[in-house]
Each structure stands twice: as structure tokens, then as C-alpha cells.
Amino acid sequence: MPNIKIFGGSSHPELAKLICERLGISLGRCTLKKFANKETSVEVGESVRGEDVFIIQSGCGDINDNLMELLILINACKIASAERVTAVIPCFPYARQDKKDKSRAPISAKLVANMLSVAGADHIITMDLHASQIQGFFDIPVDNLYAEPAVLKWIKENVNNWNESVIVSPDAGGAKRVTSIADRLNVEFALIHKERKKANEVASMVLVGDVKNKIAILVDDMADTCGTLGLACQKLKDAGAKQIFAILTHGILSGPALSRIDATDIEAVVVTNTIPQDEKMRLCSRLKVIDISMILGEAIRRTHNGESVSYLFNHVPL
Numbered sequence: 001m002p003n004i005k006i007f008g009g010s011s012h013p014e015l016a017k018l019i020c021e022r023l024g025i026s027l028g029r030c031t032l033k034k035f036a037n038k039e040t041s042v043e044v045g046e047s048v049r050g051e052d053v054f055i056i057q058s059g060c061g062d063i064n065d066n067l068m069e070l071l072i073l074i075n076a077c078k079i080a081s082a083e084r085v086t087a088v089i090p091c092f093p094y095a096r097q098d099k100k101d102k103s104r105a106p107i108s109a110k111l112v113a114n115m116l117s118v119a120g121a122d123h124i125i126t127m128d129l130h131a132s133q134i135q136g137f138f139d140i141p142v143d144n145l146y147a148e149p150a151v152l153k154w155i156k157e158n159v160n161n162w163n164e165s166v167i168v169s170p171d172a173g174g175a176k177r178v179t180s181i182a183d184r185l186n187v188e189f190a191l192i193h194k195e196r197k198k199a200n201e202v203a204s205m206v207l208v209g210d211v212k213n214k215i216a217i218l219v220d221d222m223a224d225t226c227g228t229l230g231l232a233c234q235k236l237k238d239a240g241a242k243q244i245f246a247i248l249t250h251g252i253l254s255g256p257a258l259s260r261i262d263a264t265d266i267e268a269v270v271v272t273n274t275i276p277q278d279e280k281m282r283l284c285s286r287l288k289v290i291d292i293s294m295i296l297g298e299a300i301r302r303t304h305n306g307e308s309v310s311y312l313f314n315h316v317p318l
Helices: 013-023 063-079 108-119 132-137 148-158 172-185 227-238 257-262 278-283 293-305
Strands: 004-008 030-034 040-044 052-056 084-089 123-127 142-145 165-169 188-198 201-208 215-223 243-251 268-272 287-290
Touching: 004 013, 013 052, 013 293, 030 063, 040 063, 052 063, 052 293, 063 084, 063 108, 084 293, 108 132, 123 293, 132 142, 142 293, 148 172, 148 243, 148 268, 148 287, 165 172, 172 188, 172 215, 188 227, 201 227, 215 227, 227 243, 227 257, 278 287
Parallel strands: 004 052, 052 084, 084 123, 123 142, 165 188, 165 215, 215 243, 243 268, 268 287
Antiparallel strands: 030 040, 188 201
8 A cells, every 4th residue: 555654643552553454554653742831742753745644543531632632643744745634533522512402502523623624634534423413514524434334243243142132222312323233133123212411410211112031232322421321221121131232332431430330230331442441341341342443444445545435334344
């Protein structure tokens, strides 16, 4: 693959290495550090003139620092005459602030989109956006990849009698996601209607659908404090589910999340490595990780070669 350079930010260096191994190229040299006053310093250690540059940085950890680092990296490559700069953001930061849900609320996802465009990004590759409409906040191409093919593969390989399962959405917003997975597995689906009093706090839940004596597989795009997950598991248990699995694309798992998982009757919580999970896996034995580096790597290869990326919406690359 000539004329390509891949740089990794400091948010998820392991993922950047896995993607480069998949593509058979070495990770670009860049020095990322902070000055004494906490300003971010970026030095690109090789020529990018006329190159197709991909910068891998996930919206996790110290989100604001990592976002600033990504913006500076994009700008550094752009003013060093890179032909095209693509930001690969597996977990898009501020994606939950995508609308005015109350008066005087900001639409921070739109602000992030503007910042990326102004910094000089020509293309965005991300995965399982919290709301697909965020693609409309950009005036540049956005490829929103899906973890769904990898999720289907995991279910078929790891859930015994998966054809007796019910795919459950923990909220009405994820109904489209679960119906798509249920259709492809040819099984039933259910959803849980929840009402929130305030952010990260659920007031009440109602289960719509039948899970009695079935394997319930909860599917969502992200889990933060796992409050919803804990309540949903209890609701499914009360409704007679014999086994419960949870599959989440972005396992943010902040605050009391791991202790809440341990307090449930859940068999396994499956997340992807859009966010680093090594430390959390050591602390929680029920946490399992699906590697999605091959999907991102193949998306980068196809983008660089000018090929269609839509194949990845339904297939896991070998």
C-alpha cells in the first residue's frame, strides 16, 4: 500500500498497532507529550507530503485531552501538505449530546464535528454512532461502520442454542438495532421502555415482549455506568429469562459499572475494543471482548484504494 501513513494517538495505542499489523505496515512515528502547563505537544516524525494519512484516536479516557490531541495531529498533517487526512474515531466523543433535549442545552456533537472539519479532516471513519444523524453534522464524508457482523459471529460461536434466544433492546432508541440482528438470526425481539428522571438515572422500566424460558441477549451501542443494564437484567430475570447476555459496542464502564455487573445474574458482558478494556477485564471475569481491528483495518484499506466500504456493513473481513 504506497502513499499511506497511519498514526496513532495516545487514547488507544493497542488498537492502532493491531490495525497496522492487519494491514502489514508500520505505525507512523509521532511524539505526543504535554508541556509543563498541560498544553498538548505533537511532533510528526516523518514526511507526510502527498500522503494519504489516517489518524486513529478513540473518544475515551481523558476525552478532552485526546480530542485536542486529535485536532492538533490533523492540523499538523494538513499544514505539512498531506494529500488527505482521515480521522478514524472508533468511539465518537460527545455523541450522546446530539440534540436539544431541554432548553439551553448544547449540541456538543455538532461542535465536535465543526472542530474536526476546521482542523482539516477530509474524511471520518467511526463505529456505531449513538445517533446516525450525527453524520449530517459534517460537510465531509463520514463512514459509520457497524459492529453488528462481529456481534452475530460472536453469538453463533459462543451462545449455545442461540436459535432459542430473544434479542432485547434496553431502550426504544435501540429498536432498529435489535430488529436488524433478530431478523438476521431469525429469532424474536423485545424491548424495554424506560423513563429517565435525569441523566444516568432511570425512573421506571416496562418490558414489551416475551422472554419466558428463553435466552435474553441485550444489545446496545454503549454502556457507561451500567445502571440501565442492571435494571434491565433484573426485569428480564423477573420475566422468566433462563440466561442473560449483554452485547455493547462501546464499553465505557465508568464509575460503579463493574460492581453493578458483578451484582447481576448476567452470564457475560461482551464489548468491542473501540475502547481499551485490558484493565477492566482483569477486574471483571464476566467481561469478554470482540476485536474489531480487522473491520477498521479493512475500512482503511478500502478507503485508501478507492473501493466500496458497504461490504463491511454485513460481513466480517477474514
